[in-house]
Structure formats: C-alpha cells, structure tokens
Amino acid sequence: MSGQLAGGDLSRLRQLNTLAVVHALRRQAPRTLREVSRAAGLSRAASEEVVHELEAQGWVEQVDPAAGTMGRPARRYRFRADAGWVLGVDIGGHTVRAMVADLDGEIRHALRQPVSPTAGRAERLAVVDKVVAECLAGSGRTGAEMWATTVATSGLTDAAGRVVLSVALPEWTGVHLAEHLSRLVAGPVMIENDSRLAALAETWRGVARYAQNVVYLLAGLRTGTGLIINGRLHQGFAGAAGEIGALPEMGWIRAQEHLRVWPDAPAGTDSEDVAALVFAAAREGDRRALTMVRRYVKDLALGASALVLALDPQMVVLGGGFSRSADVLLEPLRRELDKRCIRTPEVLQSALADDAVALGAVRHALDHLERHIFDPGSGLAAPAAPKR
Amino acid sequence: MSGQLAGGDLSRLRQLNTLAVVHALRRQAPRTLREVSRAAGLSRAASEEVVHELEAQGWVEQVDPAAGTMGRPARRYRFRADAGWVLGVDIGGHTVRAMVADLDGEIRHALRQPVSPTAGRAERLAVVDKVVAECLAGSGRTGAEMWATTVATSGLTDAAGRVVLSVALPEWTGVHLAEHLSRLVAGPVMIENDSRLAALAETWRGVARYAQNVVYLLAGLRTGTGLIINGRLHQGFAGAAGEIGALPEMGWIRAQEHLRVWPDAPAGTDSEDVAALVFAAAREGDRRALTMVRRYVKDLALGASALVLALDPQMVVLGGGFSRSADVLLEPLRRELDKRCIRTPEVLQSALADDAVALGAVRHALDHLERHIFDPGSGLAAPAAPKR
Numbered sequence: 001m002s003g004q005l006a007g008g009d010l011s012r013l014r015q016l017n018t019l020a021v022v023h024a025l026r027r028q029a030p031r032t033l034r035e036v037s038r039a040a041g042l043s044r045a046a047s048e049e050v051v052h053e054l055e056a057q058g059w060v061e062q063v064d065p066a067a068g069t070m071g072r073p074a075r076r077y078r079f080r081a082d083a084g085w086v087l088g089v090d091i092g093g094h095t096v097r098a099m100v101a102d103l104d105g106e107i108r109h110a111l112r113q114p115v116s117p118t119a120g121r122a123e124r125l126a127v128v129d130k131v132v133a134e135c136l137a138g139s140g141r142t143g144a145e146m147w148a149t150t151v152a153t154s155g156l157t158d159a160a161g162r163v164v165l166s167v168a169l170p171e172w173t174g175v176h177l178a179e180h181l182s183r184l185v186a187g188p189v190m191i192e193n194d195s196r197l198a199a200l201a202e203t204w205r206g207v208a209r210y211a212q213n214v215v216y217l218l219a220g221l222r223t224g225t226g227l228i229i230n231g232r233l234h235q236g237f238a239g240a241a242g243e244i245g246a247l248p249e250m251g252w253i254r255a256q257e258h259l260r261v262w263p264d265a266p267a268g269t270d271s272e273d274v275a276a277l278v279f280a281a282a283r284e285g286d287r288r289a290l291t292m293v294r295r296y297v298k299d300l301a302l303g304a305s306a307l308v309l310a311l312d313p314q315m316v317v318l319g320g321g322f323s324r325s326a327d328v329l330l331e332p333l334r335r336e337l338d339k340r341c342i343r344t345p346e347v348l349q350s351a352l353a354d355d356a357v358a359l360g361a362v363r364h365a366l367d368h369l370e371r372h373i374f375d376p377g378s379g380l381a382a383p384a385a386p387k388r
Numbered sequence: 389m390s391g392q393l394a395g396g397d398l399s400r401l402r403q404l405n406t407l408a409v410v411h412a413l414r415r416q417a418p419r420t421l422r423e424v425s426r427a428a429g430l431s432r433a434a435s436e437e438v439v440h441e442l443e444a445q446g447w448v449e450q451v452d453p454a455a456g457t458m459g460r461p462a463r464r465y466r467f468r469a470d471a472g473w474v475l476g477v478d479i480g481g482h483t484v485r486a487m488v489a490d491l492d493g494e495i496r497h498a499l500r501q502p503v504s505p506t507a508g509r510a511e512r513l514a515v516v517d518k519v520v521a522e523c524l525a526g527s528g529r530t531g532a533e534m535w536a537t538t539v540a541t542s543g544l545t546d547a548a549g550r551v552v553l554s555v556a557l558p559e560w561t562g563v564h565l566a567e568h569l570s571r572l573v574a575g576p577v578m579i580e581n582d583s584r585l586a587a588l589a590e591t592w593r594g595v596a597r598y599a600q601n602v603v604y605l606l607a608g609l610r611t612g613t614g615l616i617i618n619g620r621l622h623q624g625f626a627g628a629a630g631e632i633g634a635l636p637e638m639g640w641i642r643a644q645e646h647l648r649v650w651p652d653a654p655a656g657t658d659s660e661d662v663a664a665l666v667f668a669a670a671r672e673g674d675r676r677a678l679t680m681v682r683r684y685v686k687d688l689a690l691g692a693s694a695l696v697l698a699l700d701p702q703m704v705v706l707g708g709g710f711s712r713s714a715d716v717l718l719e720p721l722r723r724e725l726d727k728r729c730i731r732t733p734e735v736l737q738s739a740l741a742d743d744a745v746a747l748g749a750v751r752h753a754l755d756h757l758e759r760h761i762f763d764p765g766s767g768l769a770a771p772a773a774p775k776r
Binding site for chain 1: 432544553600617618623624625626627628632634637638693695698699700702728
C-alpha cells in the first residue's frame with residue numbers, strides 16, 4: 001500500500017487547510033500567526049502561507065496594533081466578515097421588517113414599518129421596497145453588495161420564489177417575490193415560509209440553541225408552526241411541511257377569534273392591539289379576559305398536542321407576536337398539553353419574539369452562503385456574491 | 389506538506405480495505421479474487437491478503453467449483469452470512485410471530501401462533517416462549533447463536549426494555565420484555581414499538597424503499613403510525629414519537645369501532661374476522677358495509693391528514709392487518725386526504741401486510757449489528773455475538 005499523496009489529494013489538503021484557517025479566524029478577536037497556527041492545527045509555515053493568500057484575496061486583513069503597545073508587537077489578523085453581506089426581509093400581515101447582516105451574522109441595521117392587514121398587493125410591495133431601501137441606506141450598504149437575500153412570507157412558496165398560496169393574505173397568492181426582490185439586490189433571492197424561518201432563528205440565537213427536536217409555534221393573529229427534526233429545519237417532500245393548522249379539527253383557524261373583541265377597546269383598534277388588551281386584563285385577573293385566554297390556549301393546544309404526540313420533541317417554543325404575553329399563556333398551555341400528551345416537553349417562551357422571522361431570514365441567507373462559499377468539497381470561493 | 393501516511397493512518401486504511409472486501413462479497417454470488425479486487429477497488433495482492441485474513445477469522449469461505457467445470461477453475465469466495473443470526477419477534481394482540489434471519493437479512497424461518505386478545509401477561513409470555521423456541525428449532529439454530537434480538541410490542545417502551553404503557557394490552561404495562569427474552573437468546577435484546585418497526589420494514593423491503601419521508605399507517609384493530617423523516621425512523625426525544633392517535637380529535641381511538649359489528653357474523657367471531665366480513669361485503673357493493681367502511685376511513689384520515697399537513701411526506705403507506713383490504717380502502721382514503729390536505733402525497737398499500745412488524749424487528753436487530761460489527765471507525769469485529 002502506497003503512502004504517497006497524489007496531486008488531487010494535495011490540492012484537497014490545501015482547501016482543507018484554507019478552511020481551517022478561516023475557521024480559526026471567524027467570529028474571533030484578531031489573532032497572531034502563532035495563535036492561528038495552533039487553532040488550525042497547522043505548522044507555522046503553512047498557516048502563514050494560507051493567511052497571506054487569504055489576505056491577497058480580501059478574506060483576511062491585518063489589524064493595527066493596539067495604541068500604546070511597546071516594542072514591535074506580533075501582527076494580528078482578522079476575518080473580514082464585512083467582505084460580504086446578507087439581507088433578511090419579513091413581509092408580515094401588519095409589519096414589514098428588514099435586517100442587513102455581515103458574513104458572521106452580526107446585524108448591522110434593522111428596520112420595521114407597519115402595513116395595513118388589508119393592503120393590496122401593490123401597496124404591500126411598495127412598503128417592502130421602502131423598508132429594504134431604508135435598511136440598506138441605514139447599514140451604509142447598497143443592494144449590489146448583498147450576496148444573498150431571504151424573504152419570509154406567510155403561506156406556501158415554490159422553488160422559483162413565488163407565493164403559491166397564502167390563506168392569511170389572499171391578494172398575496174401568485175406574487176413572484178423572488179423576481180420582485182431581485183430588482184433591489186444582487187445575489188440569489190430565496191423565499192421561505194415565515195413560521196419555518198422563525199423556528200430556524202430560535203435554534204440559532206434563541207431558546208432552542210442546543211435542541212435537536214423542536215415544535216415552534218408562531219402565535220399571533222394567525223397560528224403557524226416550524227419543525228426542527230434531528231437538528232434540521234423540516235421542509236417536507238415538496239416544501240409544504242408545517243401546515244397542520246389548515247385542518248379545522250386542530251383549532252388553529254378559530255383560535256385567535258377568541259381574542260378579537262374586547263369591550264374597552266376603542267372602535268377601529270387594530271386586532272393585534274385588541275389581543276394585547278385582553279392579555280393585559282387577564283394579567284390583572286379579569287375573569288372575562290381569563291376565560292377568553294383559556295379558550296384561545298385550548299384551541300392552540302389542540303394542534304400543538306397533535307404535533308407533540310406525533311414528534312415527541314424536546315421542547316415547544318411559543319413565539320410570534322402573542323409570545324410577548326407568555327406570562328399569561330405559558331402555564332395554561334403547559335396544563336392543556338399535560339392533559340393530552342403522553343410526555344409533555346418543556347414549554348418555553350421565544351427569546352426573539354417579533355424579530356424571529358427576520359432573523360431566521362438572515363440565518364437562511366447565511367446558510368446558503370456557507371454551503372456555496374465555505375464548501376469543504378471545493379474549498380473557499382473568491383469573495384464575491386454567488387451567481388444567481 | 390508531507391505526503392507520508394503515519395502508522396495510525398495505515399491501520400485505518402487496512403480497516404477500510406477489509407470493509408471494502410466484505411462489501412464486495414456480501415449479498416453477492418461467490419466471487420473470484422479478480423472480481424473481489426475489481427469490486428473493492430484494491431490491488432489483486434491487497435485483496436488476496438484481506439480475503440485470506442477474513443477466511444482465517446471465519447467471515448469468508450471458499451466455495452466448491454461448480455460440478456463439471458473443466459480445467460482448473462479460479463477459486464471463488466463467499467461472505468458467510470450464516471456466521472451469525474438475528475431474531476425478530478412481534479408480540480401482537482391476536483398473534484405472536486418470530487423470524488430468524490442471517491446476517492444478510494435472509495429469513496431462514498418464520499412462525500406465527502394466535503393468542504387471545506384477552507390473554508393475561510403470563511399466558512401471552514408463554515406463547516412468546518413457545519413461538520421463539522419453535523422458530524429457533526425450525527431454523528436449525530439455538531438461542532445461543534442469536535447475535536441480536538428485537539422484540540416488537542404495542543405501546544411505549546423504555547431504554548431498559550420495559551413496556552412503560554400499553555393502551556391496547558393493559559396487562560402488558562410494566563412487563564420487562566428485555567429481561568424475559570434474555571433468558572432465551574444470547575446477544576443484546578432490544579424492545580421497540582410495533583408501528584415504528586413496521587415503517588422500518590417498509591423502507592427496507594416494502595413500497596417505501598426509495599423514500600426519505602414516509603407516513604406509515606398501521607391499520608387494524610388499533611391504529612398506529614411510524615414516521616420516516618429524512619430517511620431515518622423518527623423516535624423522538626424520549627422515544628415516544630408516533631402517538632398522535634392518543635388525541636381523541638384524531639379519530640383513531642374510535643375508527644375501528646365502525647367495523648366491530650356485522651349482522652351476518654356468527655356469535656363469538658373474532659373482531660379481525662368481523663372486519664374482514666365488512667370489507668368483503670363492501671367489495672361486493674353492499675351499501676351498509678360501504679357506509680361502515682366510509683366512516684372508518686373518515687376517522688383514519690383525520691389523524692393521517694394531520695400528519696400529512698405537518699410533515700408533507702412523499703408517501704402514505706397503508707399497512708397492518710386491514711391493508712389486505714386495501715382495494716376497498718385506498719381510494720376512499722385518497723379522497724379524504726384530498727379534501728383536507730394542501731398537497732396529497734401518494735397513498736400506497738403496504739407490500740408486507742402482517743409480516744411488516746416482525747420483518748422490521750429483524751431489520752432493527754441487523755441495524756444494531758451493522759453499527760457494532762461493520763464499523764468504519766474501528767473496522768470489522770471478530771465474528772461473535774456482541775456483548776450485551
């Protein structure tokens with residue numbers, strides 16, 4: 001058996017060394033060559049060669065020595081997380097949000113703007129355009145600098161980036177979101193379901209960081225779910241997973257109806273605000289409000305129980321707009337799950353609340369880049385937006 | 389960068405070569421060294437060395453040349469799938485089944501015996517003992533030769549091999565099946581839920597062989613489900629996945645009640661036979677029977693729709709005792725799913741019917757062996773039953 005490495009193996013080894021050095025520098029304070037060499041498990045000479053190559057390409061840069069440093073300090077290097085950017089957009093019924101993040105996922109600018117739930121397609125798209133433009137400006141970047149963009153929407157989407165069906169926003173069905181956004185940004189534009197993206201965010205920066213199996217509930221003026229199964233966001237065979245709420249027996253279609261009317265609400269109060277009044281009254285012990293909340297939770301728990309019994313997750317995460325009132329929702333939800341489930345998992349409040357969907361969109365865009373740029377199969381791509 | 393392989397790498401290379409040769413010989417007609425060398429991608433000399441080593445260990449043997457072969461034929465070798473054995477046991481409400489299989493999963497003997505659904509724990513265990521003893525005898529093996537055993541039971545089990553909860557067989561709750569079976573066989577004894585094992589069998593030898601996402605329905609005098617998600621049998625965080633039928637709203641508790649009574653059935657007819665009479669009458673177009681079947685399917689479809697909407701599987705497989713009457717069940721089931729689901733997947737009849745659970749137990753025991761004996765991390769273990 002020969003112990004020699006062939007040419008292909010050597011080039012492969014070089015790719016792996018490059019990624020090891022990138023890994024040693026990403027999301028770290030600037031490091032000296034000695035520190036890089038130790039963290040990457042490479043010889044000093046090999047590390048230096050790779051670092052200089054990455055510097056020439058624009059992936060790595062030298063950092064100025066700290067002021068007041070004595071003598072001749074060792075040069076330190078950092079990964080240029082600002083070599084590229086991603087955009088996450090959340091198009092909701094009541095609000096449009098956008099976030100610009102660097103390659104390490106640091107949010108550099110975030111922006112939100114309300115939109116009427118009854119807005120037509122053109123009006124909603126106009127708000128999207130405005131929010132994206134202002135968020136880009138706020139971050140000091142341009143659309144041309146966005147290497148990848150993910151847009152969250154309610155409903156079902158197809159691979160081409162069209163909304164195939166939106167029950168929550170009927171005028172939205174058929175809109176070609178990917179095409180629309182592509183006029184605003186460079187790089188690929190991906191469209192995903194909002195509940196699924198919120199679940200993804202929760203495993204990234206939320207309470208589900210160390211969980212492999214999670215039922216995430218997007219609780220608000222509509223109810224959705226995103227499922228994390230064996231550590232992966234579950235998409236389903238045709239990307240239609242998580243639509244259990246469409247089954248009337250699961251209670252999610254009628255759940256929020258219990259929170260629509262509150263006598264003390266001035267006429268014309270937004271539905272989200274009416275629900276907030278009910279939650280506030282329940283918090284004060286108002287019996288009528290407590291009954292309304294109990295009915296809501298009972299319906300929410302029906303679908304949640306079906307998911308818990310089917311999947312036996314480690315935790316249920318309550319997210320979405322209503323999760324800000326988790327103090328009046330979590331205990332009743334636990335009790336309802338206890339009644340129906342064989343094993344009740346932990347029930348936790350989302351750490352991200354309203355930001356979850358947009359954060360999930362950012363994570364989704366970053367995941368796309370990681371697969372294409374930091375690819376152990378073909379090494380590191382040049383620092384530029386991937387082709388659409 | 390050095391191109392030399394260290395000592396540890398060489399020993400690892402030898403392990404991989406050994407597994408490559410085993411792979412070239414398993415589940416194949418006997419092969420010559422030239423054929424092994426080509427299939428394993430190794431030099432003739434390296435293949436010969438490994439084959440002789442495997443022969444000395446008892447994993448491989450020479451095959452006599454075919455009668456009438458002219459000249460001096462090349463020696464041919466085969467993998468000794470009969471170096472070890474596994475046992476699969478299915479303890480059902482009405483029937484106990486056992487199967488003995490070799491290391492390649494060939495079933496060498498299978499046996500079934502009826503048991504009364506109202507049998508007590510001792511009586512049922514006595515039938516299990518008898519079926520296992522007769523199946524071993526029929527296969528010409530002994531319990532000491534069983535390298536791994538998996539036992540299928542309804543209900544929830546724990547890691548120690550106890551039945552934690554059985555709704556279908558109340559006297560069964562608390563029985564320590566692993567301990568009981570360990571008196572009969574060598575090697576580890578594993579206990580698993582029957583619906584999950586049936587789903588596993590369907591991905592091994594059934595209609596779901598090439599599917600990554602499957603909702604398997606065990607339809608019979610009780611209804612269960614096994615979920616295949618991203619190519620893996622889904623167990624859940626605490627091994628309690630697939631229990632959606634426990635939720636009354638899912639219809640599975642009452643579904644089979646629609647098939648319990650048939651006027652033409654003689655008094656004392658077994659429930660399974662009553663259902664068969666209803667299916668037979670429905671097949672002939674009897675209106676009363678068709679109504680009963682429609683009601684049954686409607687309830688079955690409720691839970692099935694919840695699973696389809698939640699998971700968006702590639703296919704739904706109808707298995708279990710009732711799947712023998714798939715000709716009168718599949719079309720109504722498709723129609724009901726169509727009414728409720730956003731995307732209706734293929735709905736297929738199980739290819740394995742009543743044998744699915746025991747076959748799944750065999751596959752489960754083999755999977756355990758594959759992980760421990762044919763391990764790419766540590767190479768090939770000696771041919772002997774793994775330690776308990």
